[in-house]
Amino acid sequence: MIIGLHLWRSRPTHWNTRCFPFWLPMHDTLHLRRCRTLYLEPRQQTSFDLRALVSGGTGMTLRSVWTALAPHLPAPVELNESQVLLLGRLDPERWEPRPAGEDDSDLRYLLAHGLVQAQGADRDALAEREAQLRQVPWWGPAAMLHWQGRWQGQDSVKALESAGLHTAAGLRAHLGPPPPALAPHAGEPRHLPRQPEEAFDRSLRERSTCRNFDTAQPLPLAELSRLLQRTLAETGRQVVEEDAVFLKKNVPSAGGLHPTEAYLLVQHVEGLQAGLYHYDPASHGVSALPSDARSMAELAALFTAGQHWFADAPVLIVLAPRFARTYWKYRHHPKAYRAVILDVGHISQLLLTCATEQGLGAFVTAAINEQDIEQVLGMDPMQLSPLAVCGVGWRAQQMSTSEFDPGGQVWTPVLTAEPPSG
Numbered sequence: 001m002i003i004g005l006h007l008w009r010s011r012p013t014h015w016n017t018r019c020f021p022f023w024l025p026m027h028d029t030l031h032l033r034r035c036r037t038l039y040l041e042p043r044q045q046t047s048f049d050l051r052a053l054v055s056g057g058t059g060m061t062l063r064s065v066w067t068a069l070a071p072h073l074p075a076p077v078e079l080n081e082s083q084v085l086l087l088g089r090l091d092p093e094r095w096e097p098r099p100a101g102e103d104d105s106d107l108r109y110l111l112a113h114g115l116v117q118a119q120g121a122d123r124d125a126l127a128e129r130e131a132q133l134r135q136v137p138w139w140g141p142a143a144m145l146h147w148q149g150r151w152q153g154q155d156s157v158k159a160l161e162s163a164g165l166h167t168a169a170g171l172r173a174h175l176g177p178p179p180p181a182l183a184p185h186a187g188e189p190r191h192l193p194r195q196p197e198e199a200f201d202r203s204l205r206e207r208s209t210c211r212n213f214d215t216a217q218p219l220p221l222a223e224l225s226r227l228l229q230r231t232l233a234e235t236g237r238q239v240v241e242e243d244a245v246f247l248k249k250n251v252p253s254a255g256g257l258h259p260t261e262a263y264l265l266v267q268h269v270e271g272l273q274a275g276l277y278h279y280d281p282a283s284h285g286v287s288a289l290p291s292d293a294r295s296m297a298e299l300a301a302l303f304t305a306g307q308h309w310f311a312d313a314p315v316l317i318v319l320a321p322r323f324a325r326t327y328w329k330y331r332h333h334p335k336a337y338r339a340v341i342l343d344v345g346h347i348s349q350l351l352l353t354c355a356t357e358q359g360l361g362a363f364v365t366a367a368i369n370e371q372d373i374e375q376v377l378g379m380d381p382m383q384l385s386p387l388a389v390c391g392v393g394w395r396a397q398q399m400s401t402s403e404f405d406p407g408g409q410v411w412t413p414v415l416t417a418e419p420p421s422g
């Protein structure tokens with residue numbers, strides 16, 4: 001159990017809504033176990049108090065509350081001090097008899113909020129999630145980070161626009177100057193010999209995050225297939241034993257484990273019906289997945305959190321690691337989640353490089369609605385969860401959303417030198 005020390009100003013409390021399990025007999029032989037990953041944070045809540053206003057104050061009162069955070073909880077849970085102490089007395093690994101002399105109502109509260117489980121009791125959704133979490137050797141803080149960082153139903157464009165942060169000028173105006181673009185270095189650098197430009201260099205320079213897709217021109221299946229073959233397909237394997245197989249791919253992967261799955265949201269690919277697919281690196285094939293009543297355009301907008309400049313790409317590629325594969329080797333390891341994120345970064349870089357070489361436009365974004373993607377694709381977020389979405393297609397003839405192309409490598413004439421909005 002780690003005690004955080006951040007102070008948190010008031011936020012809406014929706015944590016006291018669960019009912020206590022009054023059915024549970026609080027007999028002395030009850031065996032209990034607390035959830036394995038648990039963080040306690042003292043927060044400051046502000047609330048409006050009319051009496052404080054009438055008596056000449058601001059009307060705002062400050063209250064300190066203990067808050068329990070855990071990756072299996074849908075929202076933070078407010079605790080009183082005796083509940084905090086009780087949690088500290090319970091074992092997270094072994095079922096142990098309930099501590100003597102503890103208040104029944106505290107225990108019921110912790111049970112009802114999924115912070116404590118009773119041995120043999122029916123598992124509700126919270127207990128089920130906590131049990132699933134135990135099966136994957138997550139490092140606790142990373143599990144929290146992953147769980148808390150997932151969005152649902154966000155429109156990131158609206159949020160940025162309403163804050164005036166959607167242009168570089170707006171960012172500068174609201175946030176002040178950024179740290180310098182170049183880090184200071186000691187002394188005059190020794191210049192390295194510049195090498196003559198080759199076709200590969202030109203291709204690298206032509207990569208620019210594409211925010212203007214040609215929605216009329218379908219992506220030929222052969223182009224998509226080539227791209228996936230280069231970036232995601234298996235290129236070799238080592239079979240240590242029948243149940244211990246390691247794949248080789250064109251991208252590196254921490255521990256050679258290649259945990260990342262790719263899911264396609266196809267909108268406009270010649271020779272492939274619009275829909276959702278799962279990519280199989282071994283056969284270099286795609287399997288159709290069920291979808292709900294929503295159109296692919298609606299889902300694409302949801303997946304990319306309202307970024308309409310990405311949502312109309314002919315195909316989106318959702319990159320979602322199977323954490324257990326990497327955590328099998330790096331068990332409860334403080335670096336494991338970082339390694340998984342880096343893996344996804346390598347895949348996206350190769351996707352963008354290969355797409356450019358094929359004359360296509362491409363992007364990667366982390367501003368995604370992970371929770372919605374998980375629901376649509378039927379993922380259990382502690383086992384399999386998206387970290388990024390890429391997209392690819394033909395570039396439009398005209399730029400209507402700004403791209404970062406100050407050197408005019410992609411767009412001529414240079415319509416704007418507006419730097420990044422993402």
Ligand SMILES: Cc1cc2nc3c(=O)[nH]c(=O)nc-3n(C[C@H](O)[C@H](O)[C@H](O)COP(=O)(O)O)c2cc1C
Pocket residue numbers: 207208209210211307364365366367403404405419420421422
């Ligand atoms: C991890 C990552 C996340 C990104 N997320 C977004 C995004 O949410 N929206 C967006 O428009 N661009 C996004 N971008 C693209 C960057 O804005 C872009 O790389 C940057 O402006 C530099 O432009 P360039 O890629 O054309 O060189 C992302 C890039 C990376 C590497």
